[in-house]
Amino acid sequence: xxxxxxxxxxxxxxxxxxxxxxxxxxxxxxxxxxxxxxxxxxxxxxxxxxxxxxxxxxxxxxxxxxxxxxxxxxxxxxxxxxxxxxxxxxxxxxxxxxxxxxxxxxxxxxxxxxxxxxxxxxxxxxxxxxxxxxxxxxxxxxxxxxxxxxxxxxxxxxx
Numbered sequence: 001x002x003x004x005x006x007x008x009x010x011x012x013x014x015x016x017x018x019x020x021x022x023x024x025x026x027x028x029x030x031x032x033x034x035x036x037x038x039x040x041x042x043x044x045x046x047x048x049x050x051x052x053x054x055x056x057x058x059x060x061x062x063x064x065x066x067x068x069x070x071x072x073x074x075x076x077x078x079x080x081x082x083x084x085x086x087x088x089x090x091x092x093x094x095x096x097x098x099x100x101x102x103x104x105x106x107x108x109x110x111x112x113x114x115x116x117x118x119x120x121x122x123x124x125x126x127x128x129x130x131x132x133x134x135x136x137x138x139x140x141x142x143x144x145x146x147x148x149x150x151x152x153x154x155x156x157x158x159x
Contacts, residue, residue, distance in 0.1 A: 003057050006048045007064035014044065015086075087136045094132035094142075097125075107134055118142060 049057045076083045093103050099114060117140040118126060126132075133141045 003049060003060045004064050006050070007061045008068065010044050010048050011065055011068045019088075090133045090135050090141075092131060093134050093140070094126060094129045096131075097127040097129055099126060103134075109134060114140070 045061070048061045072086060076086055091103055091107055093100055093107065093109060093114065099111060104111070104114065114132070115126065118129065118132070121140075121142050123129060123142055123144065128144050129142050130145050131143045133143075135141055
């Protein structure tokens with residue numbers, strides 16, 4: 001039972017860490033950050049199982065993480081307010097061709113990352129962007145004057 005409690009504590013801790021790190025950085029990890037997260041996974045395993053290398057402990061720890069993931073998905077599907085807390089909300093980062101610096105700073109999105117994402121979408125100038133939205137999953141959505149239309153069912157939060 002102690003392993004299950006430890007797994008719950010570590011699960012919540014990892015969830016908080018990923019929320020703090022921010023959505024912009026989770027979408028594009030550097031090599032060092034990837035290695036850091038893998039190393040953190042090994043450290044978490046040791047904290048959860050207390051150096052217990054038995055199959056039972058491994059099954060309990062992984063089973064607890066799996067169950068918590070399923071419960072979290074179920075809660076997100078049933079309760080919209082929970083999804084806002086667990087996944088976040090889309091944030092407008094460009095409006096009428098002007099980057100919203102305060103929103104970008106809050107989301108830890110650099111102008112260089114914004115410009116690079118625009119270029120991958122075939123946008124040459126930010127001034128051509130009617131609205132850009134940093135989605136909850138870390139992706140950037142761009143809406144230009146030429147592509148007028150509804151991009152989503154939910155209005156993003158303005159910075």
